[in-house]
Amino acid sequence: MKRAGTAMVVAGLAVVGLVGCDSGESTSKGATTTAKPVLWNPCTEISDAVLSEAGVDPATEEKGVAGVPQSGWEICGWMAPKYGLTVYTSAKSLAEFEAKPGNVDFTDVTVAGRPGRKFKVAGDSRNLICDVVFATQGGVVQLEVMNRASLDGLEEPCVYLNNAASALVPTFPR
Incomplete structure (x- = not known):
């Protein structure tokens, strides 16, 4: 059951990444960079x-x-x-x-x-x-x-x- 929950979380994160709701990336100094705009494709x-x-x-x-x-x-x-x-x-x-x-x-x-x-x-x-x-x-x-x-x-x-x-x-x- 734990694996199924983990798979659902990973799948959910993948969908968030696809729709461009990335909140940014952490840098090595702990700061967060601004997310790139999602362009019309x-x-x-x-x-x-x-x-x-x-x-x-x-x-x-x-x-x-x-x-x-x-x-x-x-x-x-x-x-x-x-x-x-x-x-x-x-x-x-x-x-x-x-x-x-x-x-x-x-x-x-x-x-x-x-x-x-x-x-x-x-x-x-x-x-x-x-x-x-x-x-x-x-x-x-x-x-x-x-x-x-x-x-x-x-x-x-x-x-x-x-x-x-x-x-x-x-x-x-x-």
């Missing part, structure tokens, strides 16, 4: 139906960057025949995002009825990438479309982004 929050409506294949889901998680980010990407689509979330502010080296040429846009900031990534000389970032109460959500470099005769990547956005943007946190 595009891999779990965007349905397969919405992904299909956005023109990407839900079965191609890839978490992180090339499958590697990135600290402070939730990242999920999917493939379409002509492009890849990635959704990023971070607790960083829009100002911090705009100050990041390599993010350039910010302009105000409205995508799927929501204000955002379109930008370029320095070095995208072939114009393969379209990025829009949206401010949220908890940070930012970034939507990125990257054309497949191996294909010719593709639409400008922001055309694909705008088409996909009509399905995706309403699912993003405010």
Whole structure:
């Protein structure tokens, strides 16, 4: 009976960790660190139906960057025949995002009825990438479309982004 009670406590702690109610970590000096904010996760929050409506294949889901998680980010990407689509979330502010080296040429846009900031990534000389970032109460959500470099005769990547956005943007946190 003691083992069953222990298993239930361990299971309960695992659930608490999954929903982000961690109260912090003790350090070697006995102080408690602040818990990390729980980010909106595009891999779990965007349905397969919405992904299909956005023109990407839900079965191609890839978490992180090339499958590697990135600290402070939730990242999920999917493939379409002509492009890849990635959704990023971070607790960083829009100002911090705009100050990041390599993010350039910010302009105000409205995508799927929501204000955002379109930008370029320095070095995208072939114009393969379209990025829009949206401010949220908890940070930012970034939507990125990257054309497949191996294909010719593709639409400008922001055309694909705008088409996909009509399905995706309403699912993003405010």
